[in-house]
Amino acid sequence: MAAVKETVETVGEIEKYKYGFFTDIESEKAPLGLTEDTVRFISAKKDEPEWLLEWRLAAFRRWQTMTEPTWAKVTYPPIDFQDAYYYSAPKQTVKLDSLDQVDPKLLETYEKLGIPLTEQKMLAGVAVDAVFDSVSVVTTFKEKLAEAGVIFCPMSEAVKKHPELVKKYLGSVVPSSDNFYATLNSAVFSEGSFVYIPEGVRCPMELSTYFRINEKQTGQFERTLIIADKGSYVSYLEGCTAPQRDENQLHAAVVELIAHDDAEIKYSTVQNWFPGDEEGKGGVYNFVTKRGDCRGENSKISWTQVETGSAITWKYPSCILRGDNSRGEFYSIAISNGRQQVDSGTKMIHLGRNTTSRIVSKGISAGRSSNTYRGLVSVHRKAENVRNFTQCDSLLIGDRCSAHTVPYIETKNPTAILEHEATTSKIGDDQLFYCMQRGIGEEEAVALIVNGFCRDVLQQLPMEFAVEAQKLVGISLEGSVG
């Protein structure tokens, strides 16, 4: 308990130092701790309908009977859930006048990532001048989406404007009783995104573009719900390659995806939260539940993730392959450096006939970090002709880190064909020497080798983003050799 408090204080210190100012914002906070009243407070603040409050309360009561999972290969001091605030009114972001006021280190990273100047300003919270009218850009996007009939809005807005959709789908993939963190999220989630793609519509843009321009407020307990109706397609990008700092140490998000007949959802994530200092102090704990339901026939859900941040990552984006001929994919790059601990992977649950899945996981461990792939491929009794291919590759840099692979395979149908390939390799001194002999500096050489190792996954990312992600791979490993 004391340890957590200390860590929270450390984060506070770091934030203070980083931004050089400390503002006392008069926010409307819920009282410290978590009780039924807190849940009621949140629901009332958001002016929610009765059914949602009941849903939250049911989750809260369930949560009280649950205990934290301990099976993951991560260690951290116990979290005191009563020593936290579960709601504060939207933060008043302090607007700066120019980039000169932004921490030069942050700017250096933006520079390395090749983020355009205007976007740098937005990310750093600098007021953008009228020359580049962000509002109009956003409006253009909104109009374009509306024309296509796509609904894309904050969750709280969806609750008000599209209650029937929210009521129908919320918790239908990740039930409010699913697991400790998902249940906690169900009780106290404050914001998130809602996406609905109507039948036969191909979403006219990457839903990322909009996001990156709209300065994103990452909440502590985000709730995202994406529904792709029959024959529709959407590509959604979450996160940002720019480093994200957050004073909330504990993050427990829930993401639910639903793909109906012939629909396809592509969900890409780049997670680059504060990993903690050299000793691992103050980093974000990221406990996420992400699950997609291939509810219809011939539907497809594809998860692509690049995980470089957080002190602890506990995350298993999964697919329930319910519809016949549906397909699930999971492409992952998880990089850990310093004292980071990653326990991540996927679950492919094959329920329908002729369902296929593909898992490509690339884990890179450096420093004193620990990197675990944990995955489940499950084939149910009625699922005929299932195919799965799994590839898990681990790359080690240095001799103080570790990599683990924990694959679970369950099959109750003899027609299933499951393949699993795994490799572990180390960046060799001879490989580095070879690159350097050609004139490539050490850090660039490491980045080059690691990017080569991750190529299969990087290719799955939306184009503009792949370039940034490649650079990010290099940056996250800076200082890992030598």
Add this chain to the structure above:
Amino acid sequence: MLEIRNLHVTVGGKEILKGIDLDIRAGEVHAIMGPNGSGKSTLSYVLAGRDGYVVTEGSIRFKGKDLLEMNVDERAAAGVFLAFQYPLEIPGVTTMTFLKTALNAQRRARGEEELDAVRFLKLVREKSRPLNVSDDMLKRSLNVGYSGGEKKRAEVLQMSLLEPVLAVLDETDSGLDIDALKTVAEGVNALRSPERAMVVITHYQRLLDYIVPDVVHVLSQGRIVKTGGKDLALELEKSGYAEYGADAA
């Protein structure tokens, strides 16, 4: 261009080179021959600056500068190139990407402008043709699944693209059949120029039929025991290394 004086080198605490003196001028091709374990590869690694090769005595000057003061990548940018006996595989990095990264890193280090994709592609095509390096090969991961001949051709391609001042070829003939050897030798010969020096390290005389050296040195037990013209290589072919205090090869 290259002056080596009284060079002593230890590897893992064991002295491998025991006082080497060598002068190489621009435009010259020197062959270094010797039995296994004589220190040939050690010499090439010391020139390139590999970790674990400790210079205990002596000096190496390259273009008037102290080579031993420079990092591996600095030496490369200054024009030192080592063609590896066993080129390394870099999975997922295409030969094309690798070449571009290397060339632009060197240009950056020398304060030159980086080549854009179009100019680079044109250059690579031009350099690849004489070496029989196909587009397909350039698109594959560097050295992954390459045959012995392809690996050596890729090495010569890198050399041709990076245009070094001093090229060290470490046992470039090993693992090559006669046709592959000819292609590689032609590639190397095409790079001979009055501004460039080469050091050809080999166990066998065979390679020197195709890359004819100006000077031949015999290295044995960490010392240069004999220096002569190209005929010295032929002599060695007949008599072997026995008279230089080593087992016959």
